Amino acid sequence: YYIELQRHKATVPRANHETYVIQEEVNKELIRIARKFDIKIICTNDVHFTNEDDAEAHERLICVSTGKKLADEGRMLYSKQEWMKTTEEMNAVFADIPEALTNTIEILDKVETYDIDHAPIMPFFAIPEEFGTEEEYRRRLTEEDLYNEFTRDENGNVVLSREEGEEKIRKLGGYDKLYRIKFEADYLAKLAYEGAEKRYGSPLTDELKERINFELYIMKTMGFPGYFLIVQDFINVSRETLGVSVGPGRGSAAGSCVAYCLGITQIDPVKYDLLFERFLNPDRISLPDIDVDFDDDGRARVLQYVTDKYGADNVAHIITYGTMAAKSALKDVARVEGLSIPESDRLTKMIPRRMPEVNGKELKPTLSNCYQYVPEFQAEMNNPDPTVQRTLKYACELEGNVRNIGVHACGVIICRDKISDWVPVSTAVDKLEGKLLVTQYEGRVIEETGLIKMDFLGLKTLSIIMDAVKNIEMTTGRKIDMEKIDIDDKKTYQLYCEGRTVGTFQFESAGMQKYLRELQPSTFEDLIA
Structure with missing residues (x-):
């Protein structure tokens, strides 16, 4: 193992100057321990953004995530030294301990090449012993x-x-x-x-x-x-x-x-x-993709069964990342900058519902496109109010950054081993189920890792049908098995012919009801044509 040193000496007034003082005190003791026990020293930089110029945008992002304004006293401050520094910059910071940078190459040489792409990692299904082993x-x-x-x-x-x-x-x-x-x-x-x-x-x-x-x-x-x-x-x-x-x-x-x-x-x-x-x-x-619908109330019981069968560490939900779109970026940065709400609303309303076309294609509604092709924004870039100018500048820089995390509505991973053995995991909060174990890779990436994703969908229609069946049994004593109802039931087709399909998926719109009355379907083939 190695002993790590960091130095973040702030060079601008509005930054964290206390950290460097503490680091220097701690570094002295760390160096003493390293020399005493012959432990190699390495130097690192705490990286939170890519370039030095990103420090101001990062400061505003921290204010957004902590619910603070730039003018607030006592808010979280970084030293603004947390960019990905070059070899030359790190050499300058640790000129008095040259071996600290040289030793980082030793760690680099120990890093193994790793590819997240993997063949399907199929969970083991327990087959009864009487069948064989x-x-x-x-x-x-x-x-x-x-x-x-x-x-x-x-x-x-x-x-x-x-x-x-x-x-x-x-x-x-x-x-x-x-x-x-x-x-x-x-x-x-x-x-x-x-x-x-x-x-x-x-x-x-x-x-x-x-x-x-x-x-x-x-x-x-x-x-x-x-x-x-x-x-x-x-x-x-x-x-x-x-x-x-x-x-x-x-x-x-x-x-x-x-x-x-x-x-x-x-x-x-x-x-x-x-x-x-x-x-x-x-x-x-490609992996099979079977979407399974369960009634809203029963979905949680099915997930619990799967978790119990394959192990809590082997089952996880999939994370989702909510990013800052154009309007939310403008509103968030405007609040952080202390811009008035009417002025913030005025700026966001300037984003058109329909973007201009370039080479026959409608542009994506990004702030950079708005600044370049929407006349109102072009004029706003020269606004004499510096707060407005800063808002426009940093909103554009922060657009697309992750603002929050959530849980995929239906995707669940089932693995034969601990999921953490294959991909990084975290926790996220779901509105209905509370804190859940989630993969840190989102849906479009997770299948490339070989993990098996299954979709457990909660369908309100199934809950309504279950309630109807229960009410029928309570009021008439008659038990109905929905899966045994004749698919050629004449009364059902009469409802379709009359266009009485409110609440029926894909058949409830006014247009579909009109066509049903005109076409008069009498078989299942008529409905699926």
């Missing part, structure tokens, strides 16, 4: 058995050269990982065929077997059987044990016959001729 599979199957199964097509035909086949094995994680995938794939096939007999009856037709086998083959050779085992588990537990209402399915997942047989979706893709390739395609390698 992974160890049994490792004893029974050779690597050549696995090679043949994962490189041939679903009918056992050779479709890849040996070199191409080995490359495919490598991308799946190597033979060691293939044993687990094979084990999960076989159990998934068992559940799928059990579900198929419940859905379609026995015996299954040859066409149906062909479709199921093809889908299972794609899921297996893309390395995703574990994903489907996890999803079917929490969906079926939600319905059967937790008393949670689950949506029938949405998006491309409805095109999977295996998902239908597992109970993940409630729409028969064979009956409605839906394409599986829109959901999973070997030519487009």
